[in-house]
Amino acid sequence: xxxxxxxxxxxxxxxxxxxxxxxxxxxxxxxxxxxxxxxxxxxxxxxxxxxxxxxxxxxxxxxxxxxxxxxxxxxxxxxxxxxxxxxxxxxxxxxxxxxxxxxxxxxxxxxxxxxxxxxxxxxxxxxxxxxxxxxxxxxxxxxxxxxxxxxxxxxxxxxxxxxxxxxxxxxxxxxxxxxxxxxxxxxxxxxxxxxxxxxxxxxxxxxxxxxxxxxxxxxxxxxxxxxxxxxxxxxxxxxxxxxxxxxxxxxxxxxxxxxxxxxxxxxxxxxxxxxxxxxxxxxxxxxxxxxxxxxxxxxxxxxxxxxxxxxxxxxxxxxxxxxxxxxxxxxxxxxxxxxxx
Amino acid sequence: xxxxxxxxxxxxxxxxxxxxxxxxxxxxxxxxxxxxxxxxxxxxxxxxxxxxxxxxxxxxxxxxxxxxxxxxxxxxxxxxxxxxxxxxxxxxxxxxxxxxxxxxxxxxxxxxxxxxxxxxxxxxxxxxxxx
Numbered sequence: 001x002x003x004x005x006x007x008x009x010x011x012x013x014x015x016x017x018x019x020x021x022x023x024x025x026x027x028x029x030x031x032x033x034x035x036x037x038x039x040x041x042x043x044x045x046x047x048x049x050x051x052x053x054x055x056x057x058x059x060x061x062x063x064x065x066x067x068x069x070x071x072x073x074x075x076x077x078x079x080x081x082x083x084x085x086x087x088x089x090x091x092x093x094x095x096x097x098x099x100x101x102x103x104x105x106x107x108x109x110x111x112x113x114x115x116x117x118x119x120x121x122x123x124x125x126x127x128x129x130x131x132x133x134x135x136x137x138x139x140x141x142x143x144x145x146x147x148x149x150x151x152x153x154x155x156x157x158x159x160x161x162x163x164x165x166x167x168x169x170x171x172x173x174x175x176x177x178x179x180x181x182x183x184x185x186x187x188x189x190x191x192x193x194x195x196x197x198x199x200x201x202x203x204x205x206x207x208x209x210x211x212x213x214x215x216x217x218x219x220x221x222x223x224x225x226x227x228x229x230x231x232x233x234x235x236x237x238x239x240x241x242x243x244x245x246x247x248x249x250x251x252x253x254x255x256x257x258x259x260x261x262x263x264x265x266x267x268x269x270x271x272x273x274x275x276x277x278x279x280x281x282x283x284x285x286x287x288x289x290x291x292x293x294x295x296x297x298x299x300x301x302x303x304x305x306x307x308x309x310x311x312x313x314x315x316x317x318x319x320x321x322x323x324x325x326x327x328x329x330x331x332x333x334x335x336x337x338x339x340x341x
Numbered sequence: 342x343x344x345x346x347x348x349x350x351x352x353x354x355x356x357x358x359x360x361x362x363x364x365x366x367x368x369x370x371x372x373x374x375x376x377x378x379x380x381x382x383x384x385x386x387x388x389x390x391x392x393x394x395x396x397x398x399x400x401x402x403x404x405x406x407x408x409x410x411x412x413x414x415x416x417x418x419x420x421x422x423x424x425x426x427x428x429x430x431x432x433x434x435x436x437x438x439x440x441x442x443x444x445x446x447x448x449x450x451x452x453x454x455x456x457x458x459x460x461x462x463x464x465x466x467x468x469x470x471x472x
Contacts, residue, residue: 014361014375027456033430037371057389057420116420117462124386150374169429246385261363265371281369288365302384329408341455 005137010108012147013152016262019071019133021047021149022110026135027073029108032185039069041266042191042198043071046259047205048220052225056171059244062222064259067292068112068131068172072179074201078194079203085179092167095176096159099136104178108137108147112177114168120148120155127340130172136162192341197271199336207333216330223322230315238315243305246298260291267336279339283332290328295323374439393420404471410446414471415461430460 013036015021027034040046047066051190053060069085076083102109115121124329137154138145142174144162147154149235166176206215213221229238249257264287271280301318310324361375400417403409416426427434432453440446440453454465459470 016361016363016373032364055422058392058422124390128425150360169460170425173428202448240388243385243388250382250385261371262367264365265363265448268371269370285369290371291363291365305384305388 002143005140005142006103007145008106009148010109010135010137013149014152015149017045017065017259018149019043020262022133022135022147023072023075025147025149026108026110026181028183030181030183030185032189035265035269037262037265038269039075040071040192040259040262041202041270043073043075044198044201044205045071046202046263047214048216048218049214051213056129057244059241061271062245062248063250064316065131068133068174069177069179071230072110074198075194075212076181078197079112079189079191081184081185081189083179084182085177087175087177088317089176089178092163095166095178096163099178101141103136103139104177106200107180108135109178109183110135110216111162111166112174113162113165114170114174115165116168117161118148119157119161124297128168128170130168130170130174191273195273197341199270199339203333203337205321207330207337216333216334218328219329220323223319223326226322227315227319233298239305242301242315242318246275246301246305248296249294257294259289260287260294264288264291274341277339277341279335283335283339286328286332286335290325290332293325293328342374355428364445393417394458401471407443410441410443411468412440412446415463416467419461426460430456432456 008029011025013021013025013028013034015024017036017040020036020043023043024034024036024039027039032329045065049061050062051061072083073085082205083085089098091207099111099229110133112130113132113134114128115132116126118126118127118132132147132148132150134146136144136146136334142159143156145155145158146162168174209217212218226242229241232238233241237304264284267280267284267287271277271284274280297318300321304315304318359375359377361373363371368370397414397417400409400414404411404414412426416423419426421429423437424434426432427437430437432440435457440457442451452466454468458465458468
């Protein structure tokens with residue numbers, strides 16, 4: 001029997017963040033060049049939430065990003081591009097058939113997957129994290145060609161493995177979610193209104209929601225909690241909790257420092273698009289400095305994790321640093337809020 | 342690729358791939374670099390994996406001593422907590438916790454065992470003993 005082979009000509013580019021990388025690659029495939037930071041910014045990727053009573057991997061849940069699929073949905077929505085998102089498919093076989101049909105029609109398709117059983121993924125990142133994204137762009141017999149933007153090169157995965165990760169269970173289960181862009185983008189897309197809408201929404205997410213666990217308020221809450229951890233849980237657990245914060249900020253495909261670098265790059269690109277808009281460029285500079293502060297914070301925290309029982313850095317100092325970062329971030333968002341375009 | 346391994350990891354199965362990260366220099370330049378983990382990443386990942394390994398070893402000892410059922414060992418091995426396990430296996434939380442007792446585990450029906458085996462991605466025979 002001849003092996004059936006369908007491989008779409010799709011360029012894989014490595015990216016810092018899985019979903020915005022996938023989104024930017026999908027846009028490029030459909031004839032519209034857009035960088036990763038731009039996709040991330042227009043798609044409202046930036047967020048912060050701290051949920052102390054919900055434990056992920058034995059430590060409180062911290063997220064630096066929005067809910068899964070926000071980036072793709074918002075960016076296509078704001079730009080007015082015809083895209084399809086299938087939220088939930090009950091039957092796994094049917095989900096795979098849908099994927100095959102898409103591939104035969106020549107549409108690379110994004111899928112939400114769980115990381116834990118993803119065969120090609122680096123072993124140190126195999127945790128129960130169900131918000132990962134990859135793009136399937138080819139099928140060869142029983143193997144699928146996938147482009148995972150966290151990896152340097154495209155990867156191969158078998159039918160059974162792909163099915164398993166697409167139906168991984170647990171918190172935020174993917175349930176076979178898939179998305180794709182329907183048409184080649186031939187009209188001239190005006191990014192400016194999309195950027196304005198996206199910045200407004202992000203600013204509102206970070207400082208406009210009157211709930212203490214979201215946005216800058218959540219960051220402050222976390223800073224105050226860090227101070228209490230050693231007394232409340234003992235040194236070992238406190239250092240593990242701190243490690244979770246750092247892992248969420250630096251690893252897990254954030255491009256470093258909890259997406260703040262990517263967002264700064266987005267602001268810079270947006271500023272250049274608006275004919276060197278002074279306000280946006282200044283905001284980008286401030287965001288860059290905040291991100292550098294974040295990196296200093298993670299570096300300090302990591303030294304704490306190195307020696308669990310005798311922490312080198314005081315948790316009080318770390319907490320103060322984080323409060324300082326929260327103040328700086330708040331200034332950025334307030335500046336963005338008052339901008340006139 | 343072989344001589345290209347990351348020197349900071351003693352265990353060569355970790356840290357063998359390069360990731361993209363951003364940085365910011367004064368003067369408004371965001372730069373992309375592709376490279377291995379830096380010191381910070383290595384420390385926090387090492388800490389997490391040390392803890393997970395401790396927990397797995399601890400669970401293994403308890404199962405061998407007859408104080409816990411193999412479900413506990415496989416739960417730790419798959420980095421799960423009881424709530425996640427109950428979601429993955431489709432068994433309610435209090436029943437999952439009830440099955441942590443070795444005597445209860447011995448009397449489990451084949452159907453329940455099958456549910457656990459599917460959640461852990463192993464066979465029923467493997468589930469009955471620890472490796």
